[in-house]
Amino acid sequence: MSHDTHDAVPSGPTTETLGPHTRRLKLLTVVATFGGLLFGYDTGVINGALPYMTDDLGLTPATEGVVTSSLLLGAALGAFLGGRVSDRRGRRTMILRLAVLFAVGTLICTFAPGVGVMVFGRVVLGLAVGGASVTVIAYLSEVSPVERRGRLVTQNELMVVSGQLLAFVGNAVIGGVWGEAGGVWRWMLVIATLPAVALWAGMLAMPESPRWLASRGRFGEALAVLQQVRDAKRAEAELAEVRALAEEDEAAQTAGWRDLAVPWIRRIVVVGLAIAVMQQITGVNSIMYYGTQILTESGFDRDGALIANIANGVISVLATFVGIWLLGRVRRRPMLIVGQIGTFCALLLVGVFSLVLPEGVSRASVVLALTVTFLAFQQGAISPVTWLMLSEIFPLKLRGLGMGVCGLMLWIVNFLVGLLFPILVAAIGISATFFLFAGLGVCAMLVAKAIVPETKGRTLEQLERDFKHGGAPARDMAKVTR
Amino acid sequence: MTVMVAVPDSPEGRTALSAALDETRLRDTDLVVLNLALDPLDVVGMPSDLPITVRERTGHADLADSVLAALDEYAGTVDLLVIGMKRRTPIGKALLGSLSQRLLLEADVPVLAVKR
Incomplete structure (x- = not known):
């Protein structure tokens, strides 16, 4: 691994052939990237909601800043804790929990009577956003074949900006159609529960990351997952690789503060x-x-x-x-x-x-x-x-x-x-x-x-x-x- | 009876290593090198006539803890720990702690602390 140059596309054990596993992998990618989409939607929706919210909740420039940025404080914490929790409980479990957190945070913000509850809801959303930022990428890079891994980080970024675009479009439609009604920003916010539910329901049908299973010594289950997302010949060959990568993940945790x-x-x-x-x-x-x-x-x-x-x-x-x-x-x-x-x-x-x-x-x-x-x-x-x-x-x-x-x-x-x-x-x-x-x-x-x-x-x-x-x-x- | 040396990624580490090599030769015994750097130990220039075991760092553990754990593992065979020392600023010590201080106080074999 450490001898690869950054551009070399390492050729896998065998090249990928098409089959039912390809569809499975595609579906899995779509479901998991709903996490990135939610990340984008929740950070972007504030853009159009804020002008209405300012009137309704009587925000000053300072409280506008607090409402917007409290999500990011939560996200910092979520990204920091998210890695640990998903290492302990597994990627799939973590993403399921994040979907619930996305929905709960969204509902708190939607029904917030004042600035205090709103800020609390934004922090909760932030925890989900930050957790998703680390867990979804880890999950995707662990289930994908090696030649696709390099692209995944940037693909997730694509989902984030798409989520922001979706939020901007949603804001414009809702603002244009119901702009005169009171509390229109609440409708803008509440839409984010839909992808959260989709993420949750979708993830229920998705398998755990084979690499995480291998890191726990659960090689039988890891092989079963690999057989779903690789062709049969490659699955066997890849288990060895997955095992090696799990060890590599552990090695990646070697350095501590003292090494600075x-x-x-x-x-x-x-x-x-x-x-x-x-x-x-x-x-x-x-x-x-x-x-x-x-x-x-x-x-x-x-x-x-x-x-x-x-x-x-x-x-x-x-x-x-x-x-x-x-x-x-x-x-x-x-x-x-x-x-x-x-x-x-x-x-x-x-x-x-x-x-x-x-x-x-x-x-x-x-x-x-x-x-x-x-x-x-x-x-x-x-x-x-x-x-x-x-x-x-x-x-x-x-x-x-x-x-x-x-x-x-x-x-x-x-x-x-x-x-x-x-x-x-x-x-x-x-x-x-x-x-x-x-x-x-x-x-x-x-x-x-x-x-x-x-x-x-x-x-x-x-x-x-x-x-x-x-x-x-x-x-x-x-x-x-x- | 074996000599053990802790080699962090620093000039003190290299001083400790050469002192440990001398000591090993003097005692006519073997040497266990604990490499505390993040990259593998540079073995070029190490004498080939001495029985040397190099242990690389694995897992996420505090450096002092990993040295003490290695000492436990070799309990009864290792009878000398060699470490390097240098003057530390109070701030550096407060921020990152002192590896040599912990080893001097907590190792249960004699410690040879060498200065540059």
């Missing part, structure tokens, strides 16, 4: 943390959570903003497709830096046009065009590189700890952006807020240039050597690749 005393290990973790921060610090989620409000403040009316916001969702989905395609073709570092240049320009221009154009439909249209441009670069370049790089830079024995702290960092920065955005807009205005994000973008670009290594086509051993010899792996690599 070793300089080269610290360097890798710092690079991982920087990549995590850079993905969020562009402010992408200020658009995913507050897009409708940004457009309303720029000059669209409420219904117009809800509809226009769909463009943000559509471009996110399209750009994610492009991003997945690009990952296989271009190097990671240039892709990241081009993404950063693109988002920086878009952010800067939003700030400029918000300053020079009078509020109205023309300004709102320009802002919309720019947020769409921003998302194209973010979801088409920065985000896919982030997900992939975080899975590529850590040597096996450091992986558990490394991914854990970087995931936590992602949620924390996401939380801060979600919390502070409405407060900043109220305090210093929308254009100054975007200038701030643009400034942070410049810092991120400099950091990326200085410390982010190229991981495409390099083995973990090569990367490890670079981290051991000196602090600037990026520069060494430039020499090699030129």
Whole structure:
């Protein structure tokens, strides 16, 4: 495993043939990715619901920030605890419980009489979102044949943005049709119970992860599951591999905090943390959570903003497709830096046009065009590189700890952006807020240039050597690749 | 009678290892090397005439615990533990704890602590 280069598609024991197991695997993928869809829906729905909620519940910019970002605090906790629980109880059990948690959280938010209950419900939803973010990916990568594993992380990301798009469309439809009735935001929220029920019912019929069963020494059951999702010849051959992978999973948990005393290990973790921060610090989620409000403040009316916001969702989905395609073709570092240049320009221009154009439909249209441009670069370049790089830079024995702290960092920065955005807009205005994000973008670009290594086509051993010899792996690599 | 050495991924680790090799030769016995680094021990340059067993790190355990567990496993055969030491800042010690302090206090065989 550790000798594979990142691009090599390892050929399995035998190549996959079509059969009933293919359909089974497809169905399984669809069911499990409902977790990603719910993740996207629950983070995106607040975008259109917030303007109505603000009126109904009497939200201030500060409480708007709290309602939006409390989900992310829950998600940080959920991601942190989720891994442990799913290691102990199994992936399938965990996903079933998460589906219940999704439904319960949704209902609490839907019937929330005031801010307090709403925040509580959002934290519960966050626990489910965070738990799903780790468990669904683990489940999918453990049941899928080895040649598909690489793509799964990014495919899950695709489901997340699709969930957000779905939420934006749902918001626009509900807002457009029943916008005048009171409490319309409650209807926007409650729709999320449907995919939660689908996830729960679907997972009941799905098998446990063979790799988890193997890690528990339940090899008979593991083989039975493999026979459902592989052709007969391959299932036998793969049990050995699954056994090896279960051992590898255990090895991945070797490193502990004390290993951070070793300089080269610290360097890798710092690079991982920087990549995590850079993905969020562009402010992408200020658009995913507050897009409708940004457009309303720029000059669209409420219904117009809800509809226009769909463009943000559509471009996110399209750009994610492009991003997945690009990952296989271009190097990671240039892709990241081009993404950063693109988002920086878009952010800067939003700030400029918000300053020079009078509020109205023309300004709102320009802002919309720019947020769409921003998302194209973010979801088409920065985000896919982030997900992939975080899975590529850590040597096996450091992986558990490394991914854990970087995931936590992602949620924390996401939380801060979600919390502070409405407060900043109220305090210093929308254009100054975007200038701030643009400034942070410049810092991120400099950091990326200085410390982010190229991981495409390099083995973990090569990367490890670079981290051991000196602090600037990026520069060494430039020499090699030129 | 066997010598055991704890080798973390640091200059002190390499100092401890070379001291342990000397001690093993002096006592004309064999050596158990506990590699505490995340990557396999570099065995290039290790003397081939000495009976050496290298144990890599497995599982998620505190470093001191894993050394003490290895000592228990070899109870009765290992009669010397070799470790490396260095000066630590109070902050570093508070954050990450002190491996050598725990081993000095808790190992039930004599400990040879070498400084660089």
